[in-house]
Amino acid sequence: MSRLKRMVRNEAGVAPLRGGHALCQGCGIPLVVRTILDSIETPVVVINATGCLEVATTRYPTTAWNVPWLHVAFENTAAVAGGVESAYRALARRGALPQDGPVTFVALAGDGGTYDIGLQALSGALERGHRFLFVCYDNEAYMNTGVQRSGATPRGARTTTSAVGAEALGKAQQRKDMTAIAVAHHVPYVAQAAASHWHDLSEKAERAAHVDGAAFLNVLTNCPVGWGHEPREAISILDAAVDSCYWPLYEVVDGRYRLTYVPEQTRPVADWLRPQKRFAHLFTPDAEPLLHELEERVAREWDELLALAGRNGT
């Protein structure tokens, strides 16, 4: 059966995340959520951090979710997931589960809830080795509160707290390399993916769900509002992120790096930046050195990644 057909089958007639939610037109998050949840064959329990996804899908008394879903707060998603998973193990051990059989625990958090305020809980959960899949839908800023900079916001991007003006060209710092940080936790499965590349994402979700231990997925996800693009441009922009090597697709299985996609021809980083209003100021004469620096950094990081992947055999 084709992967998409399997996904349709896994949905069993009702999407885990249904229409009627209040996410923006063209928001990339639902694609990430459905691709991942539809790729998992077992029942799932979703633990969700505060953020656009949570707020926009569960305005009381409405809900867009058709799977068990729990939100506690912003910064503790991995801890909550660890608690749920521990309950599963404890009840399974004494044969007290409401239903027998495997269940996959999926934590969903934005970049804010992963790179920044949720990092510690995530790190602890990775250390303890809970059997769960932590998904960061990384739209590179705090979107829910109105596009403030996060640790995931790339250098040079304009947000409402990394403003552009006479004294500033957007965010001053480099983005955190969250995927590398997860890899440094030596968990069995870490991968980087993009909302645009559903097949790759689906494969990764499936592999992650089968791992015996903690898995981490970092998924680049578009946000028309925060990035400043038309909804219809979502996929082409994400494609450019991947094809420019700004956002390489790879996985690290038991410490071994593997590129899951190598662009046939690397596209210019500007293809990624230019369609987004948050980067508009980079295409002014003043910003030329910065633009240049950003391009160089992408190239260097790509080389480093190639080396990591090469060393361990692709």
Place this chain on the structure above:
Amino acid sequence: MSRLKRMVRNEAGVAPLRGGHALCQGCGIPLVVRTILDSIETPVVVINATGCLEVATTRYPTTAWNVPWLHVAFENTAAVAGGVESAYRALARRGALPQDGPVTFVALAGDGGTYDIGLQALSGALERGHRFLFVCYDNEAYMNTGVQRSGATPRGARTTTSAVGAEALGKAQQRKDMTAIAVAHHVPYVAQAAASHWHDLSEKAERAAHVDGAAFLNVLTNCPVGWGHEPREAISILDAAVDSCYWPLYEVVDGRYRLTYVPEQTRPVADWLRPQKRFAHLFTPDAEPLLHELEERVAREWDELLALAGRNGT
């Protein structure tokens, strides 16, 4: 001038951390603190996390500190340090410092305050790139509260919350690789050191203090109480940690790994484990497979480190 003489000179007659504190007989922490602070030529400001060092040196109305010292809480040392350093930059910019000239900001935290509850604040501070040196004195457990397991506690170690009994052989999980996590933050300077190797530590502290940005030092530090050894054994045990390659000494400068010490002959991991009561149960027949696993892991990690260092040229 010899390094030690320079250190004496930097102390200028009064140790930054003086006698009269309530740290245990033979505690390794003061050695780490003095070696580092004495290696820094500028005035320092110390920001200290809750833990043995803080509690035992500042029982009101006594203090063992002779440098500006601030403790706020357990989990926020890097954030506090970032605030102090930002104040320095702001006041320097408008010429309002009480004294002109460079100051080095040193954050001191135990493994609990670094690997676990302090990780998020540290990660954020590293991302923002404050110019400060974060030192983790890693004694591999929460000592101040009575030896509970931390993310730094090695697999198999007995602590009061990773007990040994019919159902358990000490801590079940591997230790977090905090040094690797810091490296993944791509800060200019990261190093791993040991209290026993003062010269190496001193050099690293000096280099770290000169870096333009954030630096992180992870220093293995003995604890007679928590490890279960006689005070006088401190140095020989730490030596064994280093010589068995359990705790390699290395630094990562701008992403480049360099081993700062390679044992002439690698000693057995058991040399490190056996003198410590917390590992006593590993030397029973039941624990043989675990002991074996631990030895293999040390060997594998050492190989990986060699590869990392080799790849970038030692």
Place this chain on the structure above:
Amino acid sequence: MSELLRWDELPAGGTLRPEEAERPHTGGWRTGVRPEVDLARCVDCLLCWLYCPDSAIVLDGTALSGVDLDFCKGCELCSVVCPTGAITMVADE
């Protein structure tokens, strides 16, 4: 929106049950255009189904059967990803 309930009519702790909960008709958010499917050109590749952020593409088994305009927000993504051009955006009534 149905009538607002009293505190003692609500399940404890804010629990919602998907089968009972309301789902607001967010189709009203469309800003001028809506997708129209030419089933004849459709090859049931299901890409539109997957990419639709509002889960508004309706299937019959594994075959596309239409768009649920109660929920479609008109983002155009289905039409962008459709490999056969089976979906076009047309002016909303």
Place this chain on the structure above:
Amino acid sequence: MSELLRWDELPAGGTLRPEEAERPHTGGWRTGVRPEVDLARCVDCLLCWLYCPDSAIVLDGTALSGVDLDFCKGCELCSVVCPTGAITMVADE
């Protein structure tokens, strides 16, 4: 310990000043032995000074001059690290 002060006698916020603050004599913690330095064998390498957890090795410039028994806790580390055997542990009075 000096007399306990009233709340309105204490600097605001618990601030302590090193030059004024008490330093308890933790020499009492020694458990039977204390270091004795044979200055004749000492080569002023300063290792004992550095390793002493209680900053109890007293220098005169860069030369060792003795041990401050008010603070020495008797851990033996100085004697362990001394390369010349200049420090021996002897029974405390």
Place this chain on the structure above:
Amino acid sequence: MTATRLALDPPRLLTGGQAVAEAMRQVDPDVVPVYPITPQTPIIEGYAALVASGRAHGELLDVESEHSALSAAVGAALAGARTMTATSSQGLALMAEVVYIAASLRAPIVMAVGNRALSGPINIHCDHSDSMLVRDAGVIQLFAESAQEAYDLMVLAPRLAEHPDVLLPVLVCQDGFTITHSAEPVAPLDDDAVHAFVGAYRVPEPLLDVAHPTTRGPFAMPDYYFELRHQLAAAQHAALGVFTELAEEFAEVSGRRYRALEPYALDGAEQAVVCLGSTGGTLKDAVDELRRQGEPVGLVEVRSFRPFPADTLRELLGGVRRATVLDRADSPGGTPPLFADVAAALAGGGVELQSVVYGLGGRDIHPEDIRALLVGEKRRAYLGLRGESCPA
């Protein structure tokens, strides 16, 4: 008290921490997420040893902060597992955000608290500032006077927490060091009696019932927030009645009877002292002594601080002329918390009220000290403080 039905083990000398660990062994929760902090450590260390030796069977989660400890507990409890945790002071402060949420999600977690002063300055000894920090959170707070009471309340707590009309976290509070580290005679129930009393864990619609999905923790706008919050006030109100019922049932197996407010020597009292925690024991000695000396003094010990039994308090103190409320916590620039509750409960009545703050950060209180209070003139006094208190 029908002694024949009692199911007690002989008394052992146990610290409050040990006693609570023993209760945990007997209740045998499924999931126990913890983070160490003095003086809670004896509880979690005791429990960890029991798990390692196979005598307790819960998943002990050594998490990386208290915020995560309670977060994991919420996840576990709603998933369908009986869940306990323990903390003190900064730990409770760090998890404060989640304490509110745990209550609102109706997660019946039992949390042992070793009360300790909040920083700053940092201090490890007893006061009640930590508990007071979460007094609006919607969680139940029971205060033990002794190790025995800490044990008993810990056995009773799961029933209270999990009662379908309640479904709230229950904090079982004992004074740090004074109880947690103080060894006293404790007569535990036997294991069977505990099992029979506590029964099986049951929450409505556990998350692990994957065949019946629910959405938990949704976003509420002004149109529903007030109503959802008010459920907590109602659950707290229900908890008062449930506590009384459970205390009755507990008395039948243990011979030990608890009340939300414990009156002591109130008959004919003209003055009454109101207090929380271990000081209650000290004051009983003091009251006995004063009574011997002919002073008509009584005591009300607050066992259930949340829900606060305001109506009962009004009844109990109806007859006294003056009540002195002892707070082991201050509110600089505001009102000491227990005093505030008492003043609100008695508002409009004729009882003269005095507020006394004492024992902050482990400052000792002796039975003799109480006499000074009974004649004090200040609206608010600070007992044991060095220096004239302010406002004067």
Place this chain on the structure above:
Amino acid sequence: MTATRLALDPPRLLTGGQAVAEAMRQVDPDVVPVYPITPQTPIIEGYAALVASGRAHGELLDVESEHSALSAAVGAALAGARTMTATSSQGLALMAEVVYIAASLRAPIVMAVGNRALSGPINIHCDHSDSMLVRDAGVIQLFAESAQEAYDLMVLAPRLAEHPDVLLPVLVCQDGFTITHSAEPVAPLDDDAVHAFVGAYRVPEPLLDVAHPTTRGPFAMPDYYFELRHQLAAAQHAALGVFTELAEEFAEVSGRRYRALEPYALDGAEQAVVCLGSTGGTLKDAVDELRRQGEPVGLVEVRSFRPFPADTLRELLGGVRRATVLDRADSPGGTPPLFADVAAALAGGGVELQSVVYGLGGRDIHPEDIRALLVGEKRRAYLGLRGESCPA
């Protein structure tokens, strides 16, 4: 009011958030560590734009959580830099631990708060549960009724915080959305007037004075903790007087006069309403209308919630028969916080007291609603709640 000395810019239509950002531009702090949360975001976004454009000069630290935001603020303030921050709701809850410590370390941080209901359920609208969570922390809390007041208090706050007798964090609270996002006429002072009023930052023994090292934040045992804590009560007490002085000075430049408690139409009032925040404005309209109808009703608006002016309140309400206390926060199973403070302040007096909880999570209150309160019989009513409230 000596109009000649006023130094006002013409009124502009500003939201409370914008007004506070404008005050920050004028005060121009050195360090501003922030973490975004609705409805505080307009403040920090406004300030960020000012920094990016070079019109404000502070170090804007975009930290990774509110716990770190306040921690960095403590470090900066003690180091010797004027420091401001802002937060709301969960942010305040997450930093609660540090709020206490900031006060005890006497760090004169100014924090703008956009009051918002605490989770759960999660909600972004106004109530005062967040401020109430830290009411024992030792920090000063001033409540603004309007955008203008938010601006004015934000200008006044550094002086109050940094006063040598005070040295405490000051929270300038405004109702989330109702003020933060509501555009109203605001007449700022001109820049020079602000500079002159605020003056230079000075704290005792800044850490960056490396030639004079100090130890800050030591560990205190039972022998000293009580005394060190009591300094906070004394500083809060001093703050009442300092606030009054500064308000006088502020009135001279602005023509706008503030009081710790603002009485409104209390002359001859038989009933009084006590409230906090933006509701004060709504109630003024309501009181005027009632007075027109011949009802002797007055109002006390609490501007300074911490320090709570208990003595002044006793004076102001000495003459009324009955006082209704409006709490925009509940304490399930306990006492609504403002009511508790008022009851404690009036304890022993003859005023009949009623507690009304309203407006949780942004539930609206209209001037008409107040009439029902004045005749209500319940000791505690829930205004605007759907359903019979509990306890009944």
Place this chain on the structure above:
Amino acid sequence: MREIRWHARAGQGAKSASQLYATAALRSGRYAQAFPEYGPERRGAPLRAYTRVDDVPIRRHDSVARPDVVVVLEPSLVHEVDVADGLADGGLILVNAESPPSQLAGRTVRCVPAGSHSPNLVLAGALAAATEVPADAVARAAIELLGRKVPQEEIVEAVEEGYACLSS
């Protein structure tokens, strides 16, 4: 006091409209207040905003329950929300439409077709006409608020178009 309620979809500028109308009032020496209603909804979702104008300082901070005028920037909203809710009988409704929506039958409806212009500016202009505020006060306020994003002429044109529509 005059109370106005604005209906729009998030992103259509109801908040700016409410504020610029208030600013115009302020500039003409009156007092004003403007505030939107916020929720989790995103661009495209129904949204309300309010303006209050009075001759004396406005102290109340409750929402507008009984508006004097309702302005509907987006006609499709009449299918989703009761835009006349709370409006007094005879109260005025301005709608961005060619002809009055059937849902508003029996109400005093004035149509203000915004055409290709920013509906918030056009309707604000129309409201000015309906409430006897000078068009240029609104235009100036709009420039103050939006001048950095929208060209000045466009603003003036849009406001005047709306004004003309109802003053005619």
Place this chain on the structure above:
Amino acid sequence: MREIRWHARAGQGAKSASQLYATAALRSGRYAQAFPEYGPERRGAPLRAYTRVDDVPIRRHDSVARPDVVVVLEPSLVHEVDVADGLADGGLILVNAESPPSQLAGRTVRCVPAGSHSPNLVLAGALAAATEVPADAVARAAIELLGRKVPQEEIVEAVEEGYACLSS
């Protein structure tokens, strides 16, 4: 009620001593309480512990201000702390020493040299003798508390040695 204060250095077992003496009392049908005083100090630092024994349940939870007996496990402490603080005139002091320290001149001091044995057990035995508690009650309590760490015979021997010292 009898109140006992124990002085030792952290690590010398004052806490166990206070508890095992209390346990012995409990086993003989009386009521008891035992608690140490905690601080940031580590192994080697001066430390106190307390035991209360009574015939009725003990309810008070304050520290012991006026002990009836003081037990000093570590003689060097007399240089650092006033071990007789609060002790009634004529109150008994047991010291682990060969001869009474000069600091305690004028006090009722009984010396109990613990020799190579665990001073906490020896002194607990001595205290038993001084307070008319049977030696084997203390030994049994000690085995209950410490039996997993210390060989049983050693315990019994130490307790009996102390007991003998003062019952002789």
